[in-house]
Amino acid sequence: MVLRSGSHLIIAFTFFFFFSVLFALSTLGTETLLNLIAPSGIWVSLLISVLLTLNKIIHQEYENGSTDFYLLSDFPLEIILFLKTIIHWITVSLPMLLIMPFIMIALQIDLEKLLVLLTIVLIGSPALSFVGIMISCLTLSNNSSFLITTITIPFYFPTLLLGIYCTNNTDLDNMSLAYILLGLNTLFTITISPFISAYAVKLHYS
Amino acid sequence: MSPKLIDTFWEFSNPTKFKRLAKYIIPMSAGIAVICIFVGLIWGLFYTEPDYKQMETVKIIFLHVPAAFIAINTYLMMTIASLIWLIRRHYISLLAAKAAAPIGFMMTIITIITGSLWGSSTWGTFWVWDPRLTSFAILLCFYLGYMVLWSSLNKLETASNVTSLFCILGSIFALLSRYIVFFIDQGLHQGPTLSLDEEKNIDNSYYFPLILSLVGFSALSIYLLFIRTITEINNHRISLTEKRVGKDD
Amino acid sequence: MKDKIKDLQTLAIKKEKMTSINIGSLNCIIGNKTILSDVNFAANKSKIIVITGPNGIGKSTLLKTILGLLPILKGSITINDRDYTNDPESRKEKLNFIGHKNALNENFTIFENLRYWQNFFSSEKTDIYTLMDFWGLPNIKLSTCSEGQKKKTALARLSIIGRHIWLLDEPASNLDLLGQKKLVQIVKEHQIKGGISIISTHNPDLFKSKNVIELSNFAPKKKIYNV
Numbered sequence: 001m002v003l004r005s006g007s008h009l010i011i012a013f014t015f016f017f018f019f020s021v022l023f024a025l026s027t028l029g030t031e032t033l034l035n036l037i038a039p040s041g042i043w044v045s046l047l048i049s050v051l052l053t054l055n056k057i058i059h060q061e062y063e064n065g066s067t068d069f070y071l072l073s074d075f076p077l078e079i080i081l082f083l084k085t086i087i088h089w090i091t092v093s094l095p096m097l098l099i100m101p102f103i104m105i106a107l108q109i110d111l112e113k114l115l116v117l118l119t120i121v122l123i124g125s126p127a128l129s130f131v132g133i134m135i136s137c138l139t140l141s142n143n144s145s146f147l148i149t150t151i152t153i154p155f156y157f158p159t160l161l162l163g164i165y166c167t168n169n170t171d172l173d174n175m176s177l178a179y180i181l182l183g184l185n186t187l188f189t190i191t192i193s194p195f196i197s198a199y200a201v202k203l204h205y206s
Numbered sequence: 207m208s209p210k211l212i213d214t215f216w217e218f219s220n221p222t223k224f225k226r227l228a229k230y231i232i233p234m235s236a237g238i239a240v241i242c243i244f245v246g247l248i249w250g251l252f253y254t255e256p257d258y259k260q261m262e263t264v265k266i267i268f269l270h271v272p273a274a275f276i277a278i279n280t281y282l283m284m285t286i287a288s289l290i291w292l293i294r295r296h297y298i299s300l301l302a303a304k305a306a307a308p309i310g311f312m313m314t315i316i317t318i319i320t321g322s323l324w325g326s327s328t329w330g331t332f333w334v335w336d337p338r339l340t341s342f343a344i345l346l347c348f349y350l351g352y353m354v355l356w357s358s359l360n361k362l363e364t365a366s367n368v369t370s371l372f373c374i375l376g377s378i379f380a381l382l383s384r385y386i387v388f389f390i391d392q393g394l395h396q397g398p399t400l401s402l403d404e405e406k407n408i409d410n411s412y413y414f415p416l417i418l419s420l421v422g423f424s425a426l427s428i429y430l431l432f433i434r435t436i437t438e439i440n441n442h443r444i445s446l447t448e449k450r451v452g453k454d455d
Numbered sequence: 456m457k458d459k460i461k462d463l464q465t466l467a468i469k470k471e472k473m474t475s476i477n478i479g480s481l482n483c484i485i486g487n488k489t490i491l492s493d494v495n496f497a498a499n500k501s502k503i504i505v506i507t508g509p510n511g512i513g514k515s516t517l518l519k520t521i522l523g524l525l526p527i528l529k530g531s532i533t534i535n536d537r538d539y540t541n542d543p544e545s546r547k548e549k550l551n552f553i554g555h556k557n558a559l560n561e562n563f564t565i566f567e568n569l570r571y572w573q574n575f576f577s578s579e580k581t582d583i584y585t586l587m588d589f590w591g592l593p594n595i596k597l598s599t600c601s602e603g604q605k606k607k608t609a610l611a612r613l614s615i616i617g618r619h620i621w622l623l624d625e626p627a628s629n630l631d632l633l634g635q636k637k638l639v640q641i642v643k644e645h646q647i648k649g650g651i652s653i654i655s656t657h658n659p660d661l662f663k664s665k666n667v668i669e670l671s672n673f674a675p676k677k678k679i680y681n682v
Contacts, residue, residue: 061560064556064559064560066558068522068524068554068558069558069575071547072552073576075575138355138371138372139355141360142358147355150351150354151354151355153347153351154376154379155379158379158383158386161386161387178389181386199371200371203364203368205519449488
C-alpha cells in the first residue's frame with residue numbers, strides 16, 4: 001500500500017514548539033504554577049493536534065468516493081483503517097516524541113525525566129489516534145471539523161486522565177498500576193477501533 | 207423471566223400497542239409524580255429536622271439524589287434501547303432513546319447545579335474534580351454529544367445507526383472513565399447515601415421523604431419519556447407520509 | 456503441445472462460462488422508500504446491458520444495490536449460479552464499478568493515483584503508461600485536470616481492476632467524442648474477453664446493445680421525485 005501521508009511534519013514540529021512556548025508564557029514563568037500544569041501542557045497539545053487532523057484521515061475519501069472502492073477491494077476495510085490510523089499516529093505523535101527535549105525545556109520539566117516521559121507518551125498517544133478515527137467514522141457524512149471535535153472529546157477522558165496522572169507522578173515504579181492501566185487502555189482502543197470504524201463506515205451506506 | 211413476559215414486552219414495539227399502553231401510563235405516572243414529589247418535598251423540606259452541621263441546606267438532597275439517579279438510569283436505558291435498535295430494528299426503541307436524551311441531560315444539569323449549590327455551603331467550593339463530579343461532567347458531555355449528533359446528520363437511517371453506536375460506545379467509555387477517576391482520586395463524597403441493604407442509610411427521618419422523592423422523580427421521568435416518545439413517533443409518521451405523498455401535493 | 460492448447464482452451468471456455476449474473480425481483484430501497492420494485496434481468500457472458508430511464512428514477516440506486524453498497528430487503532442476486540443476496544462481501548469481489556464520484560486524490564498526479572489503485576487491487580501489472588497514452592492523459596496533478604480528464608482516469612482504473620462484471624454508472628458523462636469512442640472500445644474489449652457490462656446511461660445508442668432495460672417500467676405508478 002502506498003503511504004498517503006502528506007508531508008506536514010515541519011508544521012507538526014513547529015506547532016508543538018510554539019504551543020509549549022505559549023503554554024509556558026501563559027503562566028508568566030512562575031515556577032510553581034508551571035510545575036503543576038506542565039504535564040497537562042504536553043497532553044493538551046497532543047490532543048489538539050490530533051483533533052485538528054482527524055478529519056483528514058477518512059473524510060476526504062468518503063467525499064470523493066474512495067471508500068466505495070475500499071469496500072470493493074480484497075483488503076478488509078479494518079486493515080485499511082488500521083494502517084491509516086498508524087500513519088496518522090506517525091505524522092502527529094512522532095514529531096512530539098522527537099522534540100520532547102525542547103518541549104521539556106520550554107515547560108521547565110527536569111530533563112532526567114525524559115525517558116519516562118517518552119515512554120508515557122509513546123504508550124498513550126496511539127490511543128488518541130485510534131479513538132479519534134473510531135469516532136470520526138461516525139460523522140462521515142458531515143465534514144464539519146467542529147462536530148468531530150465535539151463528539152470525540154468525551155471519549156478521550158480515560159486516556160487523558162491516565163496520561164496526565166502518569167506524567168504527574170513520574171517517580172512511580174515502572175510496573176505500577178497506572179502504567180499498566182495506560183497500556184491496557186491503549187491496547188483496548190487499538191483492538192476495538194478498526195472493527196468499530198469499519199462498521200461505522202458501512203453504516204453510512206444505507 | 208418467563209417466556210410470556212418477554213413476548214409481551216416485545217409486543218410494545220408495535221407503535222399502536224405502544225400508544226395504547228401510553229394512554230394508561232401517561233396519566234398514571236403523571237399522577238404518581240405529582241403526588242410523590244409534592245408530598246416528598248414538602249415533608250422533606252418542612253417537616254424534618256435540620257442537620258446539626260449543615261442546617262437547612264442539606265435538604266437539597268431531595269432534589270440532588272433523585273436527579274442523579276435518574277440521570278444515570280436514563281443513560282442506561284438509552285444504551286439498552288440503542289442496542290435493541292441495532293439488533294432488532296424496532297423504531298420505538300430508537301425514538302425512545304432519542305426522546306430520553308434531553309430528559310437525562312436536564313437531570314444531569316439539575317444534579318450538577320444542585321450539587322454545586324450544596325457544595326458551596328458545605329465544602330466551600332462550587333466544583334471539585336473528585337470521582338462523582340467528574341463522572342457527571344463526563345456524562346454531561348456524552349449527553350451533549352448524543353444530541354449534537356442527532357441534529358447534525360440529515361438522513362434518518364444513518365443518523366439513527368450512528369447515534370446508537372455513539373451511545374453504546376459512550377457507556378463503555380463513561381464506565382471506564384468512572385473507574386479510572388476513582389482509581390486516581392478517592393474523592394470528597396461520603397459513602398453511598400442510599401443502598402439496597404439498609405445498613406448504610408442516613409437517618410430514618412430523611413429516608414422516607416427521600417424515597418418518596420425518588421419515586422416521584424422516576425414517575426416524572428417516565429411521564430416525560432412517554433410523552434416525548436409519542437411525539438417522536440408522530441413526527442416520524444408525518445415525515446414518512448410526507449415522503450410517500452410527495453412534496454408537490 | 457496440442458493437449459496443452461486444448462487444456463488452455465477448455466480453461467478459457469470454463470472461465471467464460473463462469474460469468475453470469477441474474478437479478479430476480481429486486482427491490483431498490485433508499486432510506487425507507489422503495490423506488491424500484493421487482494427488477495428482473497439476466498445476463499450471460501459477453502453481454503452488454505444498458506439501463507435507461509429519466510433522471511431520479513433510480514439508476515444509480517440499482518447499481519449500488521447490485522454492488523452491495525445498499526442493503527437488499529427483497530429479491531435476489533445470483534452470480535455464476537450462486538446466490539449472493541445476503542453476502543455482499545464476496546459479491547463485491549467480482550464486481551467493478553464506476554460511479555459519479557471519481558475516487559481520486561486531488562493532490563497526486565494521474566500516474567500516482569493509478570499506481571495507488573493498482574497496488575490496492577493487486578491485479579496483474581498492466582502498464583500504466585500505455586493506459587495513459589490510450590486515454591490521452593498527461594501526467595499532471597489531478598487538481599489541475601479538467602473534469603473530463605478525471606473521468607478518463609477513473610475509466611482507466613476500470614481496466615486496471617479488471618474483473619468480470621462491470622457496473623458503469625453514466626460512464627460517458629463529461630467525456631468528449633474521442634473519449635466516448637474509447638469508452639465503447641474498452642467495453643467491447645471487455646465483452647470479447649467474456650465479461651458482462653451493466654451500463655446506465657442517457658445515450659443507449661452509444662453502446663449498440665440489444666438489451667436495453669427501461670427502468671420506468673419498474674418504478675411505482677405515482678410520480679416520485681428524488682428525495
